[in-house]
Amino acid sequence: MLSASAANAQYLTSSVQLSKHNMVTAKAGNVKLHNVVDPSQVNVAKKSLAPQKLNANQKTVGVAGSGTMAGGIGLPSAGNKVKGVYNAMDASDLAKFKGAKIVGARYLIYASLGSSANVELYTIEQVNGKSTPTLYTSKAASSQKVSKQDQTTGEFDQQWNEVTFDKALDVNDVTNGLVLGYTYTQKSTQSGGKYTDECYPIAAGSGTSGVLAYGDLGQGTGWYQVSNEFVICIQLIVEKEGGFPDDLSIAQVATNPMLKPDEKLPFEFYVNNSGSKACTNASFDVLLDNKAVAELTLPKDGSISDEYVKLGATLDLSEYNLENGAHVLGVKVKKVNGEDPSGDTSDDVAAAQFRVYTETTPRQYNLVEQFTSTSCVYCPYGYEALRALAKSRKDVAWVAVHGDLDPNNPDPYTNSNAEPLIGYSTSGYPSANFNRFNLGGDQLATNIATEDYDGFATQMGNLLDQEDEIAPSVVNLQMETNLTVGDNPNLKDATLNITVKGKGVKGAGKILEGATLGLYVTENGVKSKQYSPNGWIGTYNHENVLRVIGTQAPWGDVITWNGDNFEMTYEVTIPKKQYNYNENKNTLNAVAFVSLPFVVTVDGKNYYNADLNNVWVNQCQFLELPKGQATAIKGVETSENATVVARYAADGSEISAPVKGINILKLSDGTTRKVVVK
Template sequence: MLRKYYIQIITLIALFSYTVNVKAQEHILMPTAGQRVYVPITAKSVKGKMKVSNIGRTTIQNIDYTLSLNGRELESKHYVFPQALGHNDDAVVEVDVPPYTELGEDELVFTITKVNGGRNGATISYANLPRITVTKVPKRRIAVEEYTAMWCRYCPTGIALMENLSHTFGDDFVGIAVHVDDPLTCWDYYSKAKGNRFPTVDMNRSHKLGYVLGVDEFKAEQEAGADMDLEVSAVWDESKNNITVTPVVTFRVNRDEAPYGFAYVLTEDGMTDSRWVQNNAYSGSHGDRGVTKEFDEIIDSPGEIHNLKNNFVAIAAEGVNVPVTGHVEAPIKADTPLNHSYVFKDINSKKVIQKKENLRVCVLLINTQTRHVENAAKCVISEPKATGISSVSDGTRSEVVVGRYTLDGRRITTPQRGINIVRYSDGRVSKEVVTR
């Protein structure tokens, strides 16, 4: 009798162990919300991104998934991970997303139907993938505001970060360095700047960038996309004392609401003076060497840096605290350019300016509900009538330059010697011969 009892106990233990083992071997892959994807209506498909997480105990090599809309399956595919997913590993699945039959926004449903050829044990095996069908995918540039000061010994990290982003992303980087309580103080930014620690590097007013490297964060913000294109041009008046700024915003989707405002910022590059001293806590900090070449230059500099070139310096601004509204009104119609003008007045009174040829104009399009920057643009300032294009304010033409390119299609921000391809806000494209 005792022997029979022991056999029953052993059997129960074996069954329990088997059950636990089966559960431990179950494939559990959970998708999370997909990243918004903009799809041109003329395209066959574009790559959308779905993040998935392996919360099971088994290694996952492949999945089968479906993509559907309103319960109708659009496609079914087998996907092999470039690198197998272990327990608690995440991955991004690139999904072929077709356009809808008309412009607008909807949500596809991404469902994992099989994992390693078997059942997916996840309680929730699906997630939404927002899709925006457009005539043209908008270009998103990123605004980065650096709050800094010469007296701040830790601020060289922000300086190195701004330089690195500028070198890496070129015109897609709209940098603004806001100085506080030093010779380059921007009083138009002062009340907003005083609420920050130093240094603070704020990307699109939605993410803080840390240390001296923000390339991955910058790329992710670009990939998130925007609902609109934003271009800007600027021109001096004849006396070179006023600057007429003309932003052109073109939404690629219809919108019933228009919670948008603008900020206008005048910046200068290459500002330097032998009397200025940038304090530097990272002089000789060799343990940080190799992060970026820009930060290496800070490490190799003394504790007090003289003759440092200050770039992206905010000189004047409007709308940085309370965005200027009234230029984008509801309802918004897709693919309709909306332009207006803003004038920076009495530039000659800004005694801090060193070289007018180094001035730049930045425009930020701000969502007044979220306070985040939706898109940004920057440009140089043209000489009066230098390109044969009149500003909106002179009453002779309403169209403005919204893009300039070389013959091989490379975008440029200033006229370049040779043949330039120029695109205007009214849709015209022309060739322009630049001789100087």
């Protein structure tokens, strides 16, 4: 819906739902806010992309996400109607491997594919004016080593299986893209009303290029797009006589989201080499708003190979007279072995946004978006963890976003308008966004399945404080509401008229240019069944259930600023039977927030924002809705313009930047705050 087909082919849509099983987000209670504080030396990244054990003249290539397993998926409701699953690859994915041959493939599996499984490679050909997959070669998937999950860490021991094709394919001959995958036997075995592990044989990674299925999934036999939040873990093996020359690729630039114009800007980036040997001589241009301002050279003892390494430095912003607003820091390959870069140069540059500010306003509430499902076995743990967090502090605006996990037990609280947010944020339940900050992974949400509820509340509370410190609020929100509730919720809709006013500090309109306003209506006291480790709970209290997304676009409406302020008004219909309003029991709430957009519109088409580091929430307001009129002006009582004026370590020594451990912050209003930096 929000991402184009990787090979620009036309695929059918299916009512058959792809099911996920034991999907990994991040280990609960072990999350880290990405805060760059010091220059970095050359280090091997903790998670390399698809570590390889191949011949010296071979490489692997696959769609983004195909090298790291996140869990098992399947189509158990389709049974034998599905014949195979595949990834679609653009020709551009092979740009670095011109002159090479595709000689085989490697793949991960979560369970057996069946004795008749085959790995298949299709080329995309034009047939009657349509881009259509055409089988090029097929090889029996005789190796079926299963990748097992560590029950303590949740991580997978990736066991790659390989096949060698009987017929190689020249990369130069790939003009329209490829489809790579395998046929398999889809099982539909159930135990206790739920599908068993063998129904989820497909090893999946997180990726937006999606999964294709071939079979009869509702519109006759053909190709269907069945997911845009996963990819299958399968990759091509390419081979080139004499090996591959050095060709550097910059994967990501990271920096702090907001800084003052006289501060030092730390940054880091990841780079790898598609060459057969390690590159030991390279330099990079550092770009500020597309102008080269510095040069970074690989240390003498450093090297860059197919595993990503991390480089970093700092820039003194006081030298550049930057105005309030968004700016771009870029890194570009300058020299490789003393020569200008050659080969595929399309990925020789990467960039990150940061925002310059001079004034702040206190954060009113922190937005926590919980992703849960009534058929999720560990979701009660997530609920209890968030209850502990909400109990520990009064500035949490908690929104429970429900999704379907088991087709046989659909969740009654799903909201179709929330599907883009779920697809963008997470691949597993229970999980949650915390002000939509990227916590260091390849998705926003982090796993919240923990039984250490108090420890979780402490850690996430500290995390929220850190988020406020590195991206302080620059706009204050006020909500004015008028709620009209039907006498009988089963027969009459409720109507919420709401005006959201934003009052920004100096430069807020520039700092948050392009930001969106989000608006949720939630309900407490909703009771229904919930699956748990002990089976079904007949009556479970579901809190803060998302009922309505009030903005015109489900991902939020772009704010039109009037200088540094804005005002937006909505009439929101809360459908009958979707609320059971009772002032003593069930309660409706309004949550308004300003965030950088996770969906961007280009030429009238909507796309997911690929930069996970720039979708964070800058401000949030919460109001428990009474009947009739109400106004929410502030959240937690605090000084209106308090800012950090000094910072001290636990021993009392003054520090200029956050350090690990206890940090004591002195605010401009004379108060102090103690935070823990992980």
